[in-house]
Amino acid sequence: MASSSSTKKNTMRLQSSAPLLLLHLLMARFSSSADLLQNPDFESLPTNLPPENSTAEFIPLNQTTTTLPGWTFEGTVLYVNAGKTVSLQRNGSHAVQLGPDGRINQTFTTEGSSGSASIYLLTITVTYSAVGGGRNCTASAAAVVSAPDSRTEVYQRDGYDGKPWQSFGVYLGNWEEGEVVDLVIESMSSDPDPDTICWPIVDSVLLKSARSLASDNGNLLPNQDFELGPEFLTNSTEGILLDQAQSPLQSPLTQWSILGTIKYIDSDHFFVPAGNAAIEIIAGNSTGIQTAVPLSQGSSYTLKFTLGDANDSCVGDLSITAQAGSVLKNYTVQSNGTGSGQSFSMTFEAGSGTTPTPISFLSLTALQTKAGAFCGPVIDDVVLRASMGVRVAMNWSFLLFLALFAASAV
Incomplete structure (x- = not known):
């Protein structure tokens, strides 16, 4: 278990991004759509493939004579x-x-309604070791995903699921309706040998858009049930890896900062306490998530959440540190790896000042499944509530902010 000093240190690292959370993103419900790309799984065959190579496992594409439906390409693409x-x-x-x-x-x-921006998230599935011939390709090659507002390196991780194929969630950007966006996926290698076989293979690319709409359901947290994240592939069984994102506004887990690597899991293949999605904190000690909300100074609040295991053979004590404002508490559940959850709650008082109050969950656990994949505690169904008087005050404050924001935009 991590010491209290190291826990506080990593908590402070998460707190550094808290002011970036805008007030108008505080309370939200979401509408989304996915599969916005043409030929996202490359199942539509290229044109003009040489007949003698059409059944080969790797076919070089000629930029002059061959087209790849939905995509343009440069350099060496097979x-x-x-x-x-x-x-x-x-x-x-x-x-x-x-x-x-x-x-x-x-x-x-980009799609959506006039004057309303949408968040765009990408799920990309890649492999390196499938053609690595036993070589360690994890340190020498990456697929780089970029758009006008982002650039993300995707590289294979040993021990994260025990399979050659891995899916990653990527934040692309936030755009209004009708903008033209160029999505680029390219190779990057630190290996000086140009003939290396450790080049990335991209199997599927799934693009999702989501719009946030103001809503007050009594829960003061944004995306509290983690339902807004990258799109799950229908035939994917190992979840989606989400890498570090210091800004909650540029995170694949919308409105939550990420420290380290976590796994985004779905209810079709894992134990999810509530709804369709949850997170599993898999990268060991001090990995976690955080958001931040503006609260009324001196008022009392209750933070509730569910802690459990993902039904992925993760056996042992699953421990986390939960932070609400200046209050930090440790919680543990004993897991037999077959899927279970337990609800916890903590009460705290909002501090002074105008800085948004951090809400975070950090893992104190470093475990592996029977297959040797990293695993850890599942967090879901996070609820932050206050007294009725505070909630009314928050609503009036929120409406005032919207009015001022709209006036400044005119």
Whole structure:
């Protein structure tokens, strides 16, 4: 278990991003749509493939004579057919490999209603070791995902799920309706050998948009049940890895900062205490999430949440530190790895000043499943409530903020 001093140190690291959380994102419900890209799984065959190579596992694409439906490409790009060397059974029969200077891109037009911005999140599934010939490809190659507002490196992690294919969630940006966005996925390698076989293979790319709408359901936390995150692939069984994001406004777990690596899990393949999604804190001690909310000074609040295991053979004590304002408490559940959850609550008083109050959950656990994959505590169904008097005051404050915000925008 981490010492109290190290826990406080990492808590302060999370607190540094708290002021970035805008007040108008405090209370939200969401509408979303997914599958916004053409040929996101590369199952539509390229045109003009040489007949003698059409059944090969790796087919070089010629930029002059070949087109890849929905995508443009540059550099060394190979079309991948499932075979003995690489298995694509989970996500179909085809993929693309990005070799030296390999790059694919697709331009899309943002959707939504006039004057309303949408958040865009990407799920990307990649592998390296499927063609690595036993080599360690984790440190030498990456797929870089970029858009006008973001740039994210995606590289394979040993021990995070025990399988060659891994899915990652990426924040792309926040745009209003009708904007033209160029999504770029390209290779990057630190290996000086240009003939290395550790180049990324991209199996599927799923784009999701979501709009936030003001709503007051009595819960003061944004995205409190983690339902707004990257889109799950229908035939994916290992969840989605979410990497560190210091800003809650530029995070794949919308409106929550991420420290370290966590796993976004769905109710179809894991134990999820409430709704369709939850998070599993898998990267060991001091990994976690945080958000922040403006609260009424000196008023009393109660933070409730569910702590459990994901039904992924994670056996042992699952411990976390929960922080609400200046109050930090440790909580533990004993897991037999078959899926269970227990509700906890803590009461605290909002501090002084105008800085938003941090709400965070940090893991104190470093465990592995029977298959050797990292695992840890599941957090879900987080609720922050106050007395009726405070809640009314918050609503009037929120309405006043909206009025001032609208006036300043005119």
